[in-house]
Amino acid sequence: MPHWLQLMLDSLAPLLWACLVFTVPLTLLSFAFGLTLGFLTALARLYGPRPLVALARFYVWIIRGTPLLVQLFVIFYGLPSVGILLDAFPAALIGFTLNVGAYSSEIVRAVIASIPKGQWEASYSIGMNWAQALRRTVLPQAARTAVPPLSNTFISLVKDTSLAAAVTVPELFQAAQRIVATSYEPLIIYIEAALIYLALSSVLSALQDRLEHRLARASGLAPEAAR
Amino acid sequence: MIRLADIVKSFGDLTVLKGVSLAVREGSVTALIGPSGSGKSTLLRCVNLLEIPEAGQLVIGGETVRFTGRPPERETLRRVRRQTGMVFQNFQLFPHRTALGNVMESLIVVLKWPEAKARARALELLDKVGLADKAQAWPAQLSGGQQQRVAIARALASSPRVLLCDEPTSALDPELSLEVVEVLAQLAREGTTMLIATHDLRLAARVAQDAVLLEAGEVVEGGPAAELFTRPRQERTARFIATLGHGVVSDQGAEPG
Numbered sequence: 001m002p003h004w005l006q007l008m009l010d011s012l013a014p015l016l017w018a019c020l021v022f023t024v025p026l027t028l029l030s031f032a033f034g035l036t037l038g039f040l041t042a043l044a045r046l047y048g049p050r051p052l053v054a055l056a057r058f059y060v061w062i063i064r065g066t067p068l069l070v071q072l073f074v075i076f077y078g079l080p081s082v083g084i085l086l087d088a089f090p091a092a093l094i095g096f097t098l099n100v101g102a103y104s105s106e107i108v109r110a111v112i113a114s115i116p117k118g119q120w121e122a123s124y125s126i127g128m129n130w131a132q133a134l135r136r137t138v139l140p141q142a143a144r145t146a147v148p149p150l151s152n153t154f155i156s157l158v159k160d161t162s163l164a165a166a167v168t169v170p171e172l173f174q175a176a177q178r179i180v181a182t183s184y185e186p187l188i189i190y191i192e193a194a195l196i197y198l199a200l201s202s203v204l205s206a207l208q209d210r211l212e213h214r215l216a217r218a219s220g221l222a223p224e225a226a227r
Numbered sequence: 228m229i230r231l232a233d234i235v236k237s238f239g240d241l242t243v244l245k246g247v248s249l250a251v252r253e254g255s256v257t258a259l260i261g262p263s264g265s266g267k268s269t270l271l272r273c274v275n276l277l278e279i280p281e282a283g284q285l286v287i288g289g290e291t292v293r294f295t296g297r298p299p300e301r302e303t304l305r306r307v308r309r310q311t312g313m314v315f316q317n318f319q320l321f322p323h324r325t326a327l328g329n330v331m332e333s334l335i336v337v338l339k340w341p342e343a344k345a346r347a348r349a350l351e352l353l354d355k356v357g358l359a360d361k362a363q364a365w366p367a368q369l370s371g372g373q374q375q376r377v378a379i380a381r382a383l384a385s386s387p388r389v390l391l392c393d394e395p396t397s398a399l400d401p402e403l404s405l406e407v408v409e410v411l412a413q414l415a416r417e418g419t420t421m422l423i424a425t426h427d428l429r430l431a432a433r434v435a436q437d438a439v440l441l442e443a444g445e446v447v448e449g450g451p452a453a454e455l456f457t458r459p460r461q462e463r464t465a466r467f468i469a470t471l472g473h474g475v476v477s478d479q480g481a482e483p484g
Binding site: 116118119121122123124125126127128129132136137140141144218219 | 275277301304305308309311312313315317319320321322323332333336337338365367381382384385
C-alpha cells in the first residue's frame, strides 16, 4: 500500500469522529437556530414597528459587515473581559447562529416580498387574518423559492465551521491540524479533510435537489419547469 | 341588502371615490360599469374592506361600519369578510393547492370545519361550476376559464351574503369568458346576490337586473339594467354604452382594474 494511502486510512477515524461529534452538530444546530432567527428578523423588518425594523437592520448590518472569524474571536476571546465566559462550542454556536440569522433573514425577506399582493388579498377575501394568510398562503409559496438560496447558506455554513478551529473547537479541521503536527504530512492530511468537506457538501446538494423536486411536484409543475 | 353610503376613498392626492352611494337588493345582481379609472374596482374592494374608505358607511347584513379615517377593528374586518366572497380579475387561486384544496381552504382554516364535511361541500361547489372532474388538478393545469370557475367556487364556499366580482371575465378570451358568464348567470338565477364590476356588456346584460354607471368616482346613473343599456337618461351613459358595445368585439380585457 502506498504511503499516502496508509496515512489517509490511519487518520480517517479521528477525522470522521471530529466531524461527527463537532462539525455536524455545530452545522445542524446553528442552521436550525439561525434560520429561526432569520425568519423572525425578516418578519421584524417587513412588518414590525419602527424600532424593531431599525434593530433588525442594525443586526444585519453588523454581521454582514464584519468578518466571521473576527466575530468568533470577539465572542470567545473578547467577551470574557466583560465577564461573559463561554466554552468553545457554545461560543462558536452563537457566532454561526448570528451569521446564518443575518444572511437568511435577507433571503426570507426577499421571498416573502416576492409573493404577489393578490395572494394576500385572496386570503383576506376568504376570511383569513394576517397570520393565517402568512402561514397558509404566503410561506408555503415562499418556501419553494427559498430552497436554492437557503441551500447555499447551508453549504457555506458547513465549510465555515472550519473557522471554529481558531476558537479551540476540536472539529474536523482542528483534528486535521493535530494530525499534521505529528505526521508532518500537511498536503495529504489537508486534502483528506477537504475531501470530507466536499462529501458533506455533496450530500447537502443532493438533498437540495430532492427537496426542490418534491416541492415542484406539490404544485403541479414539472420539476424541469421549476428550475 | 348591501348598502354603501357617501363612500369617500383617496390614494394620496387622488380622490378615487367622491361620496358614492349604492344599494344592492338581496337576491339581485348589480353591474357596476364605467371607464377605466372610474373607481369601480375600488368601490368593490371597499365592500369587503380590502380598501378602507376615509368616510361613509357600509351596511351589510346586520353589520354597520362607519368609516372615520381610522382602521376598523379586527373583529369588524372578520365579520364583514365572513359575509362577502370575492372573485378577482386574475383569479388569484392558491397555486400550491389543488382546485379542491382552494375551495376547502376557507372552510378548514376560517370556519374550522372537519375535513370530510369541508371536502363534501367543496366537491358540491366544484360540481356546481362544472369542474367536479378537475377536483385534484393544480391551478397551473387549468385553463383561465376553469381557474376563474374554481375561484367562484372558492368565493362561494363559506356561503357569503354577497359575491363581489371584480372584472371576472376581463383576463379571458371571449370563448373562455363565456363559460364564466354561464356560471354567473346560473348563480344569478338561483338568487345569489352579486355586485359585478365589469367592462363586459354581454356579462352585464346577461346577468344583472340593475346597473350603475360610475365615472370619475361619482355615480352618473343607476337603475334597471335593461333600461340603462337601452334607454339611458344621461348623455354620458349613452356615450359610454356606445364605446362598450364596440369594446365587446374588439377591446376584451383592456382595463387593468
